[in-house]
Amino acid sequence: MPEDPEVNQNRFGTGVGNNTQRRLGNVNDQSKCACSCGCITAEDPRFAELKSYIDSLNQEQGITMPVLQEAQRSFGYLPLEVQKFISENTGVPLAEIYGVATFYSQFAIEPKGRHHIGVCMGTACYVKGSQKVLDKLVEELKVKVGCTTSDGKFTLEATRCLGCCGLAPCIMIDDDVFGKLDDVSRIPDILGKYE
Amino acid sequence: MGNVNVTVNGIEVSVPDNYTAMLAARQAGVEIPSLCFLKDVNEIGACRVCVVEADIKGVPMRNLPASCILQVAEGMNIRTNTAKVRKAVKTNVELILANHNRECLTCKRNQNCELQSLCDELGIDQVRFQGEKRKPTIDNLSHSIIRDASKCILCGRCISTCRDVQGIGVLDFTHRGFQTEVAPAFDFSMRDVDCVYCGQCIEACPVAALTERQYIDEVFEAIEDPEKFVVVQTAPAVRASLGEEFGMPVGTRVTGKMVAALRRLGFDKVFDTNFSADLTILEEGTELLNRVTTGGVLPMITSCSPGWIRFCEMKYPEFLPNLSTCKSPQQMFGAILKTYYAQKMGIDPKKIVSVSVMPCTSKKTEANRPEMEVDGLRDVDYSLTTRELGDMIKRARIRFANLPDETADSILGEYTGAGVIFGATGGVMEAALRTVADILTGKDLKDIEYNAVRGLDGVKEASVVLPIDGKDTEIKVAIAHGTANAAKVLDAVKAGEKDYHFIEVMACPGGCVHGGGQSIVSAQVRLDVNPKANRAAALYAEDEACVKRKSHDNEEVKALYNEFLGKPNSHLSHKLLHTHYAPRKVYECQA
Numbered sequence: 001m002p003e004d005p006e007v008n009q010n011r012f013g014t015g016v017g018n019n020t021q022r023r024l025g026n027v028n029d030q031s032k033c034a035c036s037c038g039c040i041t042a043e044d045p046r047f048a049e050l051k052s053y054i055d056s057l058n059q060e061q062g063i064t065m066p067v068l069q070e071a072q073r074s075f076g077y078l079p080l081e082v083q084k085f086i087s088e089n090t091g092v093p094l095a096e097i098y099g100v101a102t103f104y105s106q107f108a109i110e111p112k113g114r115h116h117i118g119v120c121m122g123t124a125c126y127v128k129g130s131q132k133v134l135d136k137l138v139e140e141l142k143v144k145v146g147c148t149t150s151d152g153k154f155t156l157e158a159t160r161c162l163g164c165c166g167l168a169p170c171i172m173i174d175d176d177v178f179g180k181l182d183d184v185s186r187i188p189d190i191l192g193k194y195e
Numbered sequence: 196m197g198n199v200n201v202t203v204n205g206i207e208v209s210v211p212d213n214y215t216a217m218l219a220a221r222q223a224g225v226e227i228p229s230l231c232f233l234k235d236v237n238e239i240g241a242c243r244v245c246v247v248e249a250d251i252k253g254v255p256m257r258n259l260p261a262s263c264i265l266q267v268a269e270g271m272n273i274r275t276n277t278a279k280v281r282k283a284v285k286t287n288v289e290l291i292l293a294n295h296n297r298e299c300l301t302c303k304r305n306q307n308c309e310l311q312s313l314c315d316e317l318g319i320d321q322v323r324f325q326g327e328k329r330k331p332t333i334d335n336l337s338h339s340i341i342r343d344a345s346k347c348i349l350c351g352r353c354i355s356t357c358r359d360v361q362g363i364g365v366l367d368f369t370h371r372g373f374q375t376e377v378a379p380a381f382d383f384s385m386r387d388v389d390c391v392y393c394g395q396c397i398e399a400c401p402v403a404a405l406t407e408r409q410y411i412d413e414v415f416e417a418i419e420d421p422e423k424f425v426v427v428q429t430a431p432a433v434r435a436s437l438g439e440e441f442g443m444p445v446g447t448r449v450t451g452k453m454v455a456a457l458r459r460l461g462f463d464k465v466f467d468t469n470f471s472a473d474l475t476i477l478e479e480g481t482e483l484l485n486r487v488t489t490g491g492v493l494p495m496i497t498s499c500s501p502g503w504i505r506f507c508e509m510k511y512p513e514f515l516p517n518l519s520t521c522k523s524p525q526q527m528f529g530a531i532l533k534t535y536y537a538q539k540m541g542i543d544p545k546k547i548v549s550v551s552v553m554p555c556t557s558k559k560t561e562a563n564r565p566e567m568e569v570d571g572l573r574d575v576d577y578s579l580t581t582r583e584l585g586d587m588i589k590r591a592r593i594r595f596a597n598l599p600d601e602t603a604d605s606i607l608g609e610y611t612g613a614g615v616i617f618g619a620t621g622g623v624m625e626a627a628l629r630t631v632a633d634i635l636t637g638k639d640l641k642d643i644e645y646n647a648v649r650g651l652d653g654v655k656e657a658s659v660v661l662p663i664d665g666k667d668t669e670i671k672v673a674i675a676h677g678t679a680n681a682a683k684v685l686d687a688v689k690a691g692e693k694d695y696h697f698i699e700v701m702a703c704p705g706g707c708v709h710g711g712g713q714s715i716v717s718a719q720v721r722l723d724v725n726p727k728a729n730r731a732a733a734l735y736a737e738d739e740a741c742v743k744r745k746s747h748d749n750e751e752v753k754a755l756y757n758e759f760l761g762k763p764n765s766h767l768s769h770k771l772l773h774t775h776y777a778p779r780k781v782y783e784c785q786a
């Protein structure tokens with residue numbers, strides 16, 4: 001019998017969007033598995049609420065958008081479990097739902113942490129060592145770029161010029177800017193300020 | 196519906212008013228190029244390579260309308276060959292090419308690619324636009340289907356086919372802009388989603404973005420190995436399509452040449468799946484009679500189509516007890532080959548390599564189902580498609596058209612007309628009725644053509660009155676082809692609106708003749724010919740040409756029962772020829 005196909009593309013079967021990563025310029029491996037994220041359990045009461053919302057809609061009309069909007073509002077993001085639930089309860093194929101969810105920027109597939117960290121990758125910051133800053137954050141938070149820490153506290157992203165090049169290299173956490181981060185050992189203290 | 200008068204490049208034609216400009220042009224003898232258009236399936240006007248200049252009674256239409264979705268109107272004047280049109284079409288194709296992994300020489304669709312022919316026909320000699328290109332991302336984790344996004348031109352033909360024709364919806368446009376990719380949800384591999392591997396998306400794809408997983412090299416290697424005894428079986432529908440790989444008209448029957456080619460490829464024995472189709476009828480017919488007379492689970496549903504089996508396991512698990520426990524003819528053949536045949540011929544079954552040629556991509560996954568083996572020996576080692584056999588014949592440089600007609604080897608090569616028609620929708624039902632009616636009446640009935648079960652209606656129904664336990668009983672049957680139609684029938688049964696004794700389901704529209712492993716017919720050719728009808732006609736012609744047309748008249752099958760199995764549904768039959776099913780979860784990692 002032929003061997004099982006060689007698993008030579010780590011993206012497949014992980015259920016993690018390669019595109020998401022490509023957009024962020026990070027095409028390295030992704031071991032996090034969206035299909036077992038575990039943050040939302042089947043017993044979550046929000047599923048029942050979503051079900052009654054779906055039932056309240058007129059099935060004749062395009063219901064994908066309003067249902068996705070409601071789910072986004074209630075869960076904060078649209079992981080596999082939620083999209084699967086929507087597919088099963090509307091009869092709309094999962095791929096179509098996923099297609100809509102990834103087309104409009106109002107929807108998020110990955111959970112968003114309570115705090116958003118943007119690491120500036122603009123030219124000035126880059127030249128001044130923002131890669132080291134990013135690496136340090138990846139190490140401290142134990143997440144990949146574009147992902148959210150398992151405690152849901154931080155989402156780490158790389159951004160374009162933040163407009164404060166004089167402070168390069170700099171990062172932005174929510175609305176606060178932290179500059180002159182050449183000394184990356186300051187980073188744990190900065191993170192410590194956030195709950 | 197009336198007719199309207201339109202002009203195409205100065206030629207006046209009168210066409211039905213529901214025609215598109217593209218069809219009107221065709222009637223006027225002009226072929227408008229197309230890419231995303233697939234008749235009745237994908238009419239979304241996305242690629243814009245079919246644009247024309249048009250005016251209605253002298254009032255020009257704005258921009259250049261896409262002729263595949265432009266409905267004709269009285270007095271419409273269509274021009275397909277102006278400088279403006281040529282320039283626009285060329286630009287549109289060049290834009291597609293700018294983000295296409297152009298490696299025709301090493302591409303599976305080389306010389307059989309709609310994009311490639313289009314470039315040739317349009318005289319594209321350069322690509323003026325340079326930009327970032329999609330990376331070759333290859334999903335080859337399933338046993339049946341390979342997806343390469345770098346070849347995809349985002350035409351959407353696979354999406355519409357899977358969602359609207361098959362009623363499943365595995366693929367869709369995901370993400371947006373440059374990142375747009377036609378893929379399953381969450382970038383899952385096609386191994387892990389609700390794909391039934393019917394391959395209808397492959398048939399729809401104009402390029403090499405969707406292809407079957409091939410086992411050609413493995414089979415050639417086995418043939419060359421002197422230690423191996425390599426045996427091949429060919430499914431009924433293959434003979435109705437293989438010729439197309441060599442430029443013959445769609446639906447040319449090439450049974451004899453196919454056998455000759457397989458011998459020349461070096462297979463030790465060339466047998467026929469029709470043999471085990473006849474065998475299936477005896478097992479399945481007996482199972483049906485048992486269920487009817489002993490109050491078993493009804494309706495009984497056929498189990499020869501692995502795409503259908505997967506569909507049932509995923510979407511209608513409540514019907515699993517209704518499925519016939521019979522393995523498919525492909526698997527039955529393999530099981531008999533490595534037991535009865537091996538014993539009788541004194542061949543070590545471990546040395547036998549069991550190869551099948553199927554019109555089907557789902558058969559590859561079926562052959563790989565863990566339970567499809569007997570005493571650790573796989574029923575089928577390699578399942579090839581019609582296209583792969585075509586490729587093998589080409590690689591061996593056999594001049595197919597010049598081959599003589601030969602017949603399959605005995606003792607697993609004899610078949611009746613009933614086995615042949617398995618390849619068309621309604622065929623399994625008709626074959627079963629031929630045998631069941633004879634058994635119940637105890638007569639050799641002459642009236643054996645059940646026309647109600649033939650043809651391309653999505654769902655067909657029929658009933659026959661047969662004596663059961665001395666009482667005339669109406670046996671009600673239904674036939675569905677394409678998974679969307681199967682769902683309709685099951686929903687009706689579930690709702691109690693319909694009750695049947697026996698249902699035939701084939702996962703592919705038209706049945707195996709239009710399986711996902713058959714020769715690919717381009718969208719333009721499909722405007723003129725219906726591959727389903729042509730190929731089915733080839734099979735019914737072969738049935739008519741057969742002296743024996745009932746499965747229970749097959750002498751080699753009779754010998755198999757006398758010498759080995761005993762009788763249908765015997766203990767040994769159950770061990771070798773029957774199987775079981777289980778609900779299947781999807782959208783989960785299956786690594």
Ligand code: SF4
Nearest residue numbers: 298299302308402403
């Ligand atoms: S898909 Fe067609 S155009 Fe693209 S590389 Fe293959 S043969 Fe060439």
Ligand code: SF4
Nearest residue numbers: 357390391393394396
């Ligand atoms: S093989 Fe069939 S079920 Fe799978 S994606 Fe293609 S059309 Fe859909």
Ligand code: SF4
Nearest residue numbers: 347348350351353400
């Ligand atoms: S995979 Fe093929 S059929 Fe599907 S969108 Fe891409 S090119 Fe078209």
Ligand code: FES
Nearest residue numbers: 120122125162164
């Ligand atoms: S480059 Fe970082 S703020 Fe401008």
Ligand code: FES
Nearest residue numbers: 240242243245263
């Ligand atoms: S827009 Fe008409 S064929 Fe694509």
